[in-house]
């Protein structure tokens with residue numbers, strides 16, 4: 001049977017008519033994901049904490065012809081998370097096809113130097129906020145009847161790369177949460193996957209990119225011998241959201257130039 005066609009492209013390779021929420025879309029990987037999903041036809045909603053930067057991004061996207069709206073939200077705040085989902089529900093009439101939990105942060109210290117405040121900051125930003133946003137978004141995802149959640153974790157949650165044990169533990173928990181939700185919510189037509197980037201050139205990664213020891217070790221351990229680009233992560237996220245990926249759920253895909261598969 002012939003596939004429906006959208007703009008000359010099979011509908012299996014289009015996000016036309018779909019709605020998406022991407023957290024932390026004003027910089028780095030999140031910015032790239034907003035653009036990638038919008039280019040494929042999705043209506044995207046995003047958030048960040050800096051109002052001026054968010055408005056600047058929204059203007060740029062409007063000029064490019066992308067359908068992107070957004071609002072300020074610190075996703076570590078329970079009240080602000082609730083407000084965010086209320087707004088998303090109102091903008092998208094209670095239906096959300098795609099949720100990308102992108103926000104994350106890191107502090108780079110040896111384990112014995114971490115404080116209780118550091119632990120709380122890292123776990124609330126990298127794990128707790130994504131967990132609760134996903135809970136809140138569940139009714140909207142279910143209502144869309146064909147939904148996809150993508151978590152952004154890190155190869156630090158797959159192997160030890162010595163950039164902070166709390167970050168690694170929180171990202172490892174996200175990888176496992178992916179498997180649980182894939183099984184629990186399959187009955188609601190919600191697929192759940194995870195993308196685990198290696199080092200990607202973004203503001204978050206700047207301290208590592210400037211550290212000569214880290215760069216030298218990273219290059220030695222990475223078969224492709226370079227850092228990654230934002231586009232190389234956003235394309236993987238977009239693929240997982242497409243109807244073309246309809247049999248993929250519960251997976252963590254490392255976008256890391258081969259770092260996690262190199263033995264010696």
Ligand SMILES: NC(=O)c1ccc[n+]([C@@H]2O[C@H](COP(=O)([O-])OP(=O)(O)OC[C@H]3O[C@@H](n4cnc5c(N)ncnc54)[C@H](OP(=O)(O)O)[C@@H]3O)[C@@H](O)[C@H]2O)c1
Nearest residue numbers: 024026027028029048049050074075104154199200202204
């Ligand atoms: N870059 C890498 O090498 C790398 C590697 C592995 C995994 N990752 C993961 O990829 C994801 C994106 O990283 P990135 O490198 O693109 O980071 P980034 O350059 O620091 O960008 C983070 C984005 O999230 C927003 N944000 C941060 N904290 C927030 C909060 N509490 N509430 C709402 N928005 C918030 C930021 O805007 P505001 O600051 O204005 O809020 C910004 O738009 C993270 O989960 C990170 O752990 C990155």
